Amino acid sequence: MNLKLAGALAAAALTLPASALADEGMWTFDAFPAARVEQSLGVRIDQKWLDRIQAASVRLTSGCSASLVSPDGLVLTNHHCVVDCAQNLSSGGSDYVKNSFLARIRAEERTCPGVQAEILLSITDVSADIAKATSGLSGDDFNKARNAAYSRLESEGCGKDPQTRCQVISFYRGGQHKLYRYRKYSDVRLVFAPEISAAFFGGDPDNFNFPRYALDVSFLRLYENGKAVRTPQHLTWKARAPLPGEATFVSGNPSSTDRLLTVAQLETQRDLILPIGQLQRAELRGRLIEFSRRDAESRRIATDSLFGVENSFKALFGQQSALNSPSLMDAKRVEEAELRARVAADPALATRIGDPWSEISALQKVTADQFLRYRQLEAASGGNSELFDYAQILVRAARERTLPSSERLPAFADARLPL
Structure with a gap:
């Protein structure tokens, strides 16, 4: 699958009362099995709840998941999702990875170079469009027709709106295709990142263990036109810990499970x-x-x-x-x-x-x-090497942009170039 990250719901960052039954699953926002979850866990998830969680879920350009946690664009994520930003803002005299970063006032919040945030606005099933465009084709002809359809659908979905980005995502090894439409924010600023000794306490041997006694948390803020973004749809802090048997949901952008490999x-x-x-x-x-x-x-x-x-x-x-x-x-x-x-x-x-x-x-x-x-x-x-990656992208982009958008590799179609 070319992208498996966008807008998937492994579950959402809050807890709800439920019977003490073990269950797990991963679903997209438009295909949440509400009836099955209610039957197995005793929790009723309605569309209003899903819409709120979707609006509060953030994807960073690194592929990391994050959540809006204030009405003023404050974003909560893991430390490793901002360590590259902290590293880029550091110098020999100011090591924000080692010693932490804290903006005590808004004016001290610093722009993370190259970081963009996106919030999913809508999901549209375009499987029929892709099936029609590729009918009877195989090999290179199939790939070219599919990529051309991707480019057309992405351009039609977002037009020339600079604040949105559209992307067709393939699911189930091409069994489904859906157009994801995002609201994008290009001004993302670092608010807080703890020192790495606290964020990565226990070091490499302890990582991936649970529970892990580390301050693996950081904060960013979304800005637009020089001002913090208003985000009325956000998650709120709950001081108490989850109770045994309580249904817990986490929203995010997981990668593929590879369950379909032969x-x-x-x-x-x-x-x-x-x-x-x-x-x-x-x-x-x-x-x-x-x-x-x-x-x-x-x-x-x-x-x-x-x-x-x-x-x-x-x-x-x-x-x-x-x-x-x-x-x-x-x-x-x-x-x-x-x-x-x-x-x-x-x-x-x-x-x-x-x-x-x-x-x-x-x-x-x-x-x-x-x-x-x-x-x-x-x-x-x-x-x-990041520099090698940039060089490879620039060289490839120069070549691809000599072609019509519909004939380029999907990553270089007009709709995706701003990213």
Whole structure:
């Protein structure tokens, strides 16, 4: 999926009374299973509540989730979501990552370079438009037609309004396509970020544990035309802790669960993609640690990059361990066999979709042949260097902008260029 982040509701940042039943799920704002949640948890979620949570949920350009928590544009998020801003505002004489940042008055709030915030306004199902545009096509022709439809729908959805941004997002590996329309804010200012020793207490070994005894919190504020944005729809502070058995909802922008990967794709992840990536992350981690030992300024420079590498290494180490578990892979094989049997039992369905599992399995050889080249020249090119990333975007943008918007890579269509 090209984007899985926008406006998804894993749940919303407040608590509601409920029966003591365990449940979990992840839903988009326009497809919340209210009846099932009420039946299983005893909590009634109506459209008014969903609309308020959607209006109070913020997405940062980093992909981080955040929430509006005051009527004056104050935004609450995690510390790691602002550490790059604090790093960019720092210098050798003022290290806001190490020593914290606090604006005591509005005039002291400082603009975060390159940071943009977005609030989801609406979701429109455009699956029929994409299906019509790509009907009967495959390969490059399919991709070009889909991208052209994306560009057209995004341009039509937002027009020339500089305060909005539109984006078509693919769900279920292309089974659905929805147009997300955002209100965007380009002036985002840092209000508070604690010292990293408090925000990251326990360090790398303690990260991802729960409960974690750290002040992993920071505040930003949205501005427009030099003034703090009025945000009547916001979440409010509740001083008491959640009670045992109380339904808890968190709104945010999660990434894909990868639940739709076939066994063949999981084996490629296990045997090729994850091992190569982890080997390189381990090497980069070691180099960053050595660089940070040179002096205080080197340690300051390396802090943000080291944090990101260590986070990724731990998350993907867990994935790698799971995929090396025979019990998990055996369970996935059983599930896949059951699904294939259900398809085979429906001749009309089997005729319509063919045998995608065999096709995907055959494509794994192509993946193996191209993966390392693709990783080194595209996916992980530049070794996490922001400057390399900027250079790559600028060079690619110059080339893409010589083409009509409908023929460009989706990220460089006219509707997306302001981002």
